[in-house]
Every structure is written in C-alpha cells, then in structure tokens.
Amino acid sequence: MSHAVEAVGLGLRYGQRDALADCTLEIPEGSVVGLVGPNSAGKSTLLSLICGLLEPSTGTISVLGARPGVSAAHLARVGFVAQNTPLYENLTVAEHLRLGAKLNPRWDQRLADEHLQPLRGDLKRKAGQLSGGQRAQLALALVAAKRPELLVLDEPVAALDPLARRQFLRRLMQLVADLKATVVLSSHLISDLERICDQLIVLTRGRVQLAGPVEDILATHYRLLRPFGDPDGLPDGTEIIQAQHTDRQSTLTVRSTLPVPGAAPHVQRLDLEEITLAYMGRAQQPDEHD
C-alpha cells in the first residue's frame, strides 16, 4: 500500500518544549484521517509539518513521496485550510476566485463553481462580511479548485452550527470522492470524525497515543467491569488504557487484539469518543515526560 504521508521520529521543539515528539506514522493514500486531541496537543503543529510550513527539529517526513514544500509543483498537490479559515478580509468572494485562478496552475473553475453554489448570491461581498459557515464554504471551494491529491484541514468545522457542519462535511466527502484525494482533518467533534473517517490519530501532549484504521480501533477496545483487585482473565498482551476504581469495582478501558471473554454488562464495546477520551484521560496523568 502506498502512503500519502510517512513520518519517522518526527518532532518539533519550541525552545525547551516539544510541540511534537517522536511521531512515527503512515497515512495510506486515499484515506480520510481524523486527528484528535486536547488543546495544545500538537495537532496544528503536525498539520503544518505535513504542509511544509514548519521544518522538523528531529526525524523525517515524506508527503506524496517528497519532502513537504520542496517545490512549487509539490505545493500545488497539497491543499491546506488553516485554523479559523484565514482569507483576505477586504477581497470579495469573486476576487478570491480570480486570485486563486491566477496563483494555481491546476485551477479547476468547474470545481470552484460547484463548491461555491451556496455562495452564488454573495460573489460581491467581502470575505470580512461573511459568516463562519460562508467562510468555510469559500475556503473549501478555493482548495477544491486546486485539485489537491492531499487535503489538510485544521478544525474546518469548529465555527459552524450542526446543520452547516453536516453540509460542509457532505461537500467535503463529495470532493474527496471526485478527486480520490487523501484527507487529514483535525476536529474536537469526534462524532463527525466517526461518520467520515476511516483512520484515526489521537495526539496528546505532542505524542501519538493511537493511530490506525477506525475499524481496528473499534474492534480492539473494551470496557471491563470487574470486582476490585481482580486482575485475572485478561488475554495476553492486553494493555490497560485507563482504570477507575471504587471500593468494590474496577472499570477498565483496555486494548486487546485477542477477544476478551465475557459478556455485557461485564465486557462492553466502546464507541470512538469513549476510546479517544480514555487516551486523553490517560495523558492527563503525570508520566515520564513531565
């Protein structure tokens, strides 16, 4: 399988502080990858490294077979929508389109028009006068028209109401199907990611906690309820992600590639949000990186 992104031991330091450390991962071509993690986990840092906006302090990263940002031709193959959808506030929607057409050799006007459908009555309005949802639509239209092979979106739906969010994600998935592009998008809305992503990366405190196909992640995580202090009966290799105890009972969130014996309510399946929260909860506890 070829990979759109390959990172080995990737890290970025600001002074003494690791924004990202020891990040090794592979993103298969054609996948839709959700990137989750608490505030300041390093999500934007990783996305900026993928787009070549930052240089790694350690390790290596390869994007579409080359060093990110290595040439104008390579940059043209990557579409990036940064956090808060930065636009030229004093340019109109139509002026953004003209600028995009001028700057991008692979510009596809048909795709731009298609994704601008909801804004067709607002072509003369300045970007600074658009709502959050309209800005997101404009940003997606601009990036779509580049026909990128890799699309990187940093919290693209953060400012949108639930309906606008759903419409944006529908358009995004339509674009991905049209272009057969690889997508990496960060979000705090795990239910959205669960709907559209086939891969998930959980990042906390600059480190990858979990990465892989959503299907595998869902199949290998369990919540176990067992009498307090009863460590027996876990398959070999079971990793305890989180443990909470009362005087009588322990609630364990575990990862096991082997089936865990038992049935509900003692053995429960978890959804993606519960699994992600367990990894985030674990990362809040002090560890060797403190």
Ligand SMILES: Nc1ncnc2c1ncn2[C@@H]1O[C@H](COP(=O)(O)OP(=O)(O)OP(=O)(O)O)[C@@H](O)[C@H]1O
């Ligand atoms: N220019 C900078 N100078 C110094 N530290 C920085 C800089 N940019 C980011 N950081 C730090 O790097 C860490 C990771 O930041 P990053 O923006 O990647 O996190 P994030 O997961 O995207 O957060 P959020 O969900 O809040 O957007 C944070 O501790 C942040 O304070």
